[in-house]
Amino acid sequence: DQQVKQNSPSLSVQEGRISILNCDYTNSMFDYFLWYKKYPAEGPTFLISISSIKDKNEDGRFTVFLNKSAKHLSLHIVPSQPGDSAVYFCAASSSYNTDKLIFGTGTRLQVFP
Amino acid sequence: DVKVTQSSRYLVKRTGEKVFLECVQDMDHENMFWYRQDPGLGLRLIYFSYDVKMKEKGDIPEGYSVSREKKERFSLILESASTNQTSMYLCASSSGLAGEDKKYNEQFFGPGTRLTVL
Numbered sequence A: 001d002q003q004v005k006q007n008s009p010s011l012s013v014q015e016g017r018i019s020i021l022n023c024d025y026t027n028s029m030f031d032y033f034l035w036y037k038k039y040p041a042e043g044p045t046f047l048i049s050i051s052s053i054k055d056k057n058e059d060g061r062f063t064v065f066l067n068k069s070a071k072h073l074s075l076h077i078v079p080s081q082p083g084d085s086a087v088y089f090c091a092a093s094s095s096y097n098t099d100k101l102i103f104g105t106g107t108r109l110q111v112f113p
Numbered sequence B: 001d002v003k004v005t006q007s008s009r010y011l012v013k014r015t016g017e018k019v020f021l022e023c024v025q026d027m028d029h030e031n032m033f034w035y036r037q038d039p040g041l042g043l044r045l046i047y048f049s050y051d052v053k054m055k056e057k058g059d060i061p062e063g064y065s066v067s068r069e070k071k072e073r074f075s076l077i078l079e080s081a082s083t084n085q086t087s088m089y090l091c092a093s094s095s096g097l098a099g100e101d102k103k104y105n106e107q108f109f110g111p112g113t114r115l116t117v118l
Helices: none
Strands: A010-014 A018-023 A032-038 A043-050 A058-059 A062-067 A072-077 A086-094 A095-104 A109-113 B005-006 B010-013 B020-026 B031-038 B044-047 B064-070 B072-076 B087-094 B113-117
Touching: A018 A032, A018 A086, A018 A109, A032 A062, A032 A072, A043 A058, A043 A062, A043 A072, A043 B087, A072 A086, A072 B020, A086 B044, A095 B044, B005 B087, B010 B020, B020 B087, B020 B113, B031 B072, B044 B064, B044 B072, B072 B087
Parallel strands: A010 A109, B010 B113
Antiparallel strands: A018 A072, A032 A043, A032 A086, A058 A062, A062 A072, A086 A095, A086 A109, B005 B020, B020 B072, B031 B044, B031 B087, B064 B072, B087 B113
16 A cells, blocks of 8 residues: 555656656645655665645755645756756655655656756 | 665575675664665665664564664664565664654665665
């Protein structure tokens, strides 16, 4: 039972354009969401997060949007750069167990020149 | 900077062997985690530990055990390796102290161990 889903296993975007990665969740108890980025042969690294009390959080080229009613979040990367090519994992946690993260299946982003 | 290290980057073992994967963190973190990453399945939690000598099962503990004798070290043990345990294994740690908004506890990951069981 996948509580956090990333339905697009891969995405290809031209450099300079916007990349939009999507994530859906089923558990209404989730109230904190994170995006991690993973390069080959490296561990995932934290990218950006959002609390359920917000609907948008921005950090430089990265913006995460949360739609609680739809149980959907998205990561926007503008402008996309070749160095953004990686696997992106969405993760969720709940306030009754902040230490445990539930990860999605990942989306492989390729940014081409 | 937080550093999480894993004993091996690549490991090849035979079916039935006992396998030890070691993880060490240098930031005095309370929590440590073992995940496996498989194509199409994402990161799945095997076991985690909130303190020395304490452990809790994650989502897929079958076929695995863990040991945490010291705060900085968390070991994953495959008692009798099987081919379906071929995977990328990732260790992570976190401080156990939520961030400013009390809701988030960032996990820091090691580089991973690619285990192949023949």
